[in-house]
Amino acid sequence: MDAFGNLIDGFGTALTPEFLMYALIGAAVGTLVGVLPGLGPTAAMAILIPLTFHLPPVGAIIMLAAIFYGSQYGGTITTILLNIPGEASSAVTVMDGHAMAKQGRAGAALSVAAVGSFIGGTVACLVLVTVAAPVAKLALNFGPPEYVALVILGLSLILVFAGKSIVKALIMGAIGMLIATVGLDPISGAARFTFGIPEFFDGLDIVPVLMGLFGISEILINMEARLTKVTQAKVSSLVPSKVEAKQASGAIARGTGVGFVLGMFPGVNATIAAFTSYIVEKRFSKTPERFGKGAIEGVAGPETANNAHANAALIPMFTLGIPGSPGVAVLMTAFIVNGLNPGPELFTQHPEVVWPIIASMYIGNVMLLVLNLPLIGLWVQILKIPYSILIGVILVFTVVGAYSIDNSMFNVWVMIAFGLLGYLFKKLELPVAPLVLTLILGPILEDAIRQSMAIFDGDVTGFLHHPIALTTFAITAVIIAFTARRSVPRSEGDAEA
Amino acid sequence: MDTVTEAEPPPVVRPATAATRRVHQATAVAFVAAAGYVAVTAPGLGLYDGRGPGAGLFPFVVGILWGVLSVAWLVQITTGHSTGVEGSFFESLQGARRVALLAGGIILLAIALPILGFQLATFAFVAAFLGLYGRHHWILTLAIALGASFGLFTGFTRLLDVTLPVSSIPFLTNLGL
Numbered sequence: 001m002d003a004f005g006n007l008i009d010g011f012g013t014a015l016t017p018e019f020l021m022y023a024l025i026g027a028a029v030g031t032l033v034g035v036l037p038g039l040g041p042t043a044a045m046a047i048l049i050p051l052t053f054h055l056p057p058v059g060a061i062i063m064l065a066a067i068f069y070g071s072q073y074g075g076t077i078t079t080i081l082l083n084i085p086g087e088a089s090s091a092v093t094v095m096d097g098h099a100m101a102k103q104g105r106a107g108a109a110l111s112v113a114a115v116g117s118f119i120g121g122t123v124a125c126l127v128l129v130t131v132a133a134p135v136a137k138l139a140l141n142f143g144p145p146e147y148v149a150l151v152i153l154g155l156s157l158i159l160v161f162a163g164k165s166i167v168k169a170l171i172m173g174a175i176g177m178l179i180a181t182v183g184l185d186p187i188s189g190a191a192r193f194t195f196g197i198p199e200f201f202d203g204l205d206i207v208p209v210l211m212g213l214f215g216i217s218e219i220l221i222n223m224e225a226r227l228t229k230v231t232q233a234k235v236s237s238l239v240p241s242k243v244e245a246k247q248a249s250g251a252i253a254r255g256t257g258v259g260f261v262l263g264m265f266p267g268v269n270a271t272i273a274a275f276t277s278y279i280v281e282k283r284f285s286k287t288p289e290r291f292g293k294g295a296i297e298g299v300a301g302p303e304t305a306n307n308a309h310a311n312a313a314l315i316p317m318f319t320l321g322i323p324g325s326p327g328v329a330v331l332m333t334a335f336i337v338n339g340l341n342p343g344p345e346l347f348t349q350h351p352e353v354v355w356p357i358i359a360s361m362y363i364g365n366v367m368l369l370v371l372n373l374p375l376i377g378l379w380v381q382i383l384k385i386p387y388s389i390l391i392g393v394i395l396v397f398t399v400v401g402a403y404s405i406d407n408s409m410f411n412v413w414v415m416i417a418f419g420l421l422g423y424l425f426k427k428l429e430l431p432v433a434p435l436v437l438t439l440i441l442g443p444i445l446e447d448a449i450r451q452s453m454a455i456f457d458g459d460v461t462g463f464l465h466h467p468i469a470l471t472t473f474a475i476t477a478v479i480i481a482f483t484a485r486r487s488v489p490r491s492e493g494d495a496e497a
Numbered sequence: 498m499d500t501v502t503e504a505e506p507p508p509v510v511r512p513a514t515a516a517t518r519r520v521h522q523a524t525a526v527a528f529v530a531a532a533g534y535v536a537v538t539a540p541g542l543g544l545y546d547g548r549g550p551g552a553g554l555f556p557f558v559v560g561i562l563w564g565v566l567s568v569a570w571l572v573q574i575t576t577g578h579s580t581g582v583e584g585s586f587f588e589s590l591q592g593a594r595r596v597a598l599l600a601g602g603i604i605l606l607a608i609a610l611p612i613l614g615f616q617l618a619t620f621a622f623v624a625a626f627l628g629l630y631g632r633h634h635w636i637l638t639l640a641i642a643l644g645a646s647f648g649l650f651t652g653f654t655r656l657l658d659v660t661l662p663v664s665s666i667p668f669l670t671n672l673g674l
């Protein structure tokens with residue numbers, strides 16, 4: 001059956017009342033997460049993963065995926081009305097979105113952002129259907145040596161995630177790899193770094209680790225920067241003028257392209273896609289001087305791009321099993337804890353899972369459009385809930401989530417420990433994304449290396465007889481060289497700091 | 498105009514205090530020590546066997562890499578070439594107190610959960626948090642604390658079939674807590 005036939009079958013499952021409900025809950029929670037400053041989609045997904053253990057795997061992932069792409073919609077509301085980017089990827093929208101709100105055009109800005117987000121999300125989803133299955137089919141020819149090369153390619157993303165310091169990023173990558181080795185070695189049965197604690201024998205569960213690193217640490221950081229009160233703009237008519245609609249339509253088309261193309265490159269986050277779209281719009285405009293003062297293209301382009309990116313970013317995970325961002329890594333964890341391994345075999349071994357999830361993304365985007373336009377007033381009301389109450393309730397949910405993983409306090413303590421560590425890492429500007437990447441990819445790499453060496457009888461030159469692996473190594477070398485070259489002026493900057 | 502919440506504007510970047518630099522250095526030293534422990538103990542797990550790499554090879558290599566990188570970071574901090582070493586570690590004393598209050602509260606909650614049970618421990622945590630940090634009216638605090646403890650317990654255990662901790666004290670257990 002071709003991809004579109006599979007997709008239609010997927011719709012058959014995704015449109016059942018049960019899965020529609022999961023998509024709706026995910027879309028609503030995603031919008032809420034986007035609306036609430038201080039709680040990101042990655043933290044929200046990490047906190048909620050354990051609570052999805054009692055759901056069917058497809059329903060759980062449909063819900064978490066909807067939170068992931070839904071948060072991009074919600075982030076726009078606070079950006080435009082309050083001058084607070086609900087998500088980092090909405091930060092660029094502040095410039096023109098809030099300027100439009102101050103001019104009494106908040107409604108037009110919100111509706112254009114929602115429609116652009118919908119178009120960007122659904123078009124990206126359509127291309128995902130076309131591209132994902134053939135790429136996965138190609139990757140089915142991969143054996144352990146090819147996986148070694150592929151995972152090393154994935155690990156080269158650490159350099160992309162590096163931020164201001166490559167040394168710090170590599171340190172965090174090493175820590176993630178070592179955390180992943182805790183437990184009984186699957187081949188020899190040797191206990192690695194268990195310190196005689198029985199709970200360590202099965203290794204650390206990744207879910208409480210992520211809940212701590214993202215959820216608890218984010219709450220602690222927000223506690224330190226106490227929240228204050230500000231004013232909010234009123235929502236005007238949601239219908240843009242004819243001129244605004246014309247200006248926005250081109251920006252939406254370009255934003256879709258920019259977001260989708262950048263989304264397919266692991267390591268390029270939605271914020272980069274949104275900023276790139278903004279730059280493209282300013283360059284395309286005949287009146288660039290309007291930008292920053294309420295240009296509707298400055299809202300339509302970036303908001304479309306970040307949603308197209310959110311959907312396209314799932315392609316490397318679905319097809320190759322490589323998470324391109326921390327958010328996708330958490331989503332990938334949801335697959336793993338449900339007994340599903342993202343990668344090429346997902347399409348052949350579990351088509352009954354993957355296609356309903358992809359189909360649900362179309363449905364989720366429609367739901368988000370409905371949730372975000374007529375219900376804008378409701379989301380704004382939610383913002384009036386004092387932050388202290390939200391933190392208190394969220395903390396209780398995190399404890400419930402960690403405990404319910406296996407009904408033991410051990411995972412609650414793991415979550416707390418990694419929450420405190422995550423807080424320390426953030427204060428020291430040690431990036432968490434490389435740690436998460438290696439925590440997930442480390443065990444895959446170690447297994448693939450050991451299997452490859454067994455195949456090669458211990459001869460490392462065996463890799464030379466695998467052209468796909470060699471080509472992938474070459475691509476990795478190019479990425480590393482490019483990133484290292486780009487980082488030279490950055491290092492000089494470091495020296496001045 | 499309605500009022501809602503927003504984060505304070507970012508503080509102005511200041512030169513690193515001695516205490517901030519020491520925290521960074523202490524972390525780097527702790528990393529070097531931990532990496533050294535990994536590199537020393539990993540060979541005991543077996544670096545190589547007849548079938549290929551042993552259980553210790555991967556941690557051994559990564560441990561050495563971690564150690565070398567941590568030394569490089571320590572040198573960068575000490576020579577003033579590291580990023581992120583600026584200002585005070587805590588932006589304000591009040592901010593540090595709030596973090597300590599919450600972190601301590603979460604730890605106390607985790608200690609109390611198996612002793613008092615979810616309902617009592619969570620009620621006490623939420624009530625104390627909202628009262629001390631949020632400074633809400635006591636009726637609102639009581640209502641939210643009841644909902645977040647007894648309400649959530651009922652919802653999770655009865656509707657979602659999720660097991661939550663109950664008290665280990667017989668008297669409280671008999672009361673359904």
